[in-house]
Amino acid sequence: MIHSGLGNQMFMYATGRALALRMNASLFLDISRFPADLKYFRTYDLDQLPIKARVVNGGTISSLLPLRVRLKAERTFRRPFIRNMCGFITEESEGPWVRFEPRLLEPATRGSVVISGYWQSERYFADHAETIRKELMPVRTDHPVAVIDRQQIENSEHPVAICVRFHMDAPGQVANHVGIISAFRRVVLEHAANNPRATYFLFTDQPAFFSDPQCLGIPFQIISHFPGKDTSRITLYSMTRCRDFILTFSSFHWWGAWLSPNPAKRVIYLRFNGLDRPNHIPDSWATRDVQES
Numbered sequence: 001m002i003h004s005g006l007g008n009q010m011f012m013y014a015t016g017r018a019l020a021l022r023m024n025a026s027l028f029l030d031i032s033r034f035p036a037d038l039k040y041f042r043t044y045d046l047d048q049l050p051i052k053a054r055v056v057n058g059g060t061i062s063s064l065l066p067l068r069v070r071l072k073a074e075r076t077f078r079r080p081f082i083r084n085m086c087g088f089i090t091e092e093s094e095g096p097w098v099r100f101e102p103r104l105l106e107p108a109t110r111g112s113v114v115i116s117g118y119w120q121s122e123r124y125f126a127d128h129a130e131t132i133r134k135e136l137m138p139v140r141t142d143h144p145v146a147v148i149d150r151q152q153i154e155n156s157e158h159p160v161a162i163c164v165r166f167h168m169d170a171p172g173q174v175a176n177h178v179g180i181i182s183a184f185r186r187v188v189l190e191h192a193a194n195n196p197r198a199t200y201f202l203f204t205d206q207p208a209f210f211s212d213p214q215c216l217g218i219p220f221q222i223i224s225h226f227p228g229k230d231t232s233r234i235t236l237y238s239m240t241r242c243r244d245f246i247l248t249f250s251s252f253h254w255w256g257a258w259l260s261p262n263p264a265k266r267v268i269y270l271r272f273n274g275l276d277r278p279n280h281i282p283d284s285w286a287t288r289d290v291q292e293s
Helices: 006-023 067-071 080-086 126-136 144-154 177-194 232-240 251-259
Strands: 028-030 054-056 088-090 114-116 158-164 198-204 244-247 266-272 286-290
Touching: 006 114, 006 126, 006 251, 126 251, 144 198, 144 232, 158 177, 158 251, 177 198, 177 244, 177 266, 177 286, 198 232, 232 251, 244 251
Parallel strands: 028 054, 088 114, 158 198, 158 244, 244 266, 266 286
Antiparallel strands: none
C-alpha cells in the first residue's frame, strides 16, 4: 500500500521490492489511498523513477478484503486472526515509535503478502541494496535550471548538501525555523573548519528562511526548489551528485544521501533533542545530537 510523499513512497517500494525478490514474486503497488488524502494532498510519485512493479488503483490484492476493512486497515489488521488469514503485515507501535518487523526479512511461506507501513529503515532492503539503488535512482534531466545546478555541484571539488526540512506541509503547521537553522549552523561551521575545500549547496522546502546569506556562517548556494509531482526527481538527482550530506529527519533527504554513489560519501545526521526513530539511521552515518536554540 503506497501513500504519503515521495520519500516515504520510496521506503515502501524498497521494502516491498526486497520482500518480493526474497519470495521470487511479483510486486503490486496499491495507490488507492491518495484520493482520500485531504490534508496533505499527496499524489503517487513513484512513476517518476525506473521502478519495477505493477500499479493497481483499488488494490488487486487488498480489494479481496471488505471495503470497511481496507479503509480501517491500520486498526483492523492488528487483530491476529485477520492478519494471519490475509497474510497482512503492518507496523506495530512500541512506545512512541514503531517496532522493527523481522518477518519482512524472511521469505514468506504463503502465496501472497500485503504490507502496510512506512518501513523507514535500510535494514528492510539492505540485502538487495544494489537493485534498490538502480530502481530508485532518478533519471538525469535536461531541464535548463537543473543543468545549471548539476554543473555547479559536479564542478565542485568537494560538494556538500545541507538538507533542511521544516515540515510545514499541512495548513497551519509551524516550525521553529530560527532554532533549526541555528542548530544546522553549528554543525556546518564545524564541518567547514575541517574541510576548507568544501562547497555548500542548500536543499530545503522553505528557501525564503535563508534570505540572509550569513545565516549558516559560510557561503552557500540554494539549489532551485522544484515543488510538484513531476519535479521532485530533479531535486533528488541533484542531491545525489553531492559527496557529503548534513541532514535531519526527512525521508526525501534521506534518500538523496543514501542514493549518492560517491565512494567517499560522508553523512552527518542531526538528531534534534537526541531523538529519532530506531533503525532509521544507517550504521555508516555519523549522528550529532542537537537542540533548537
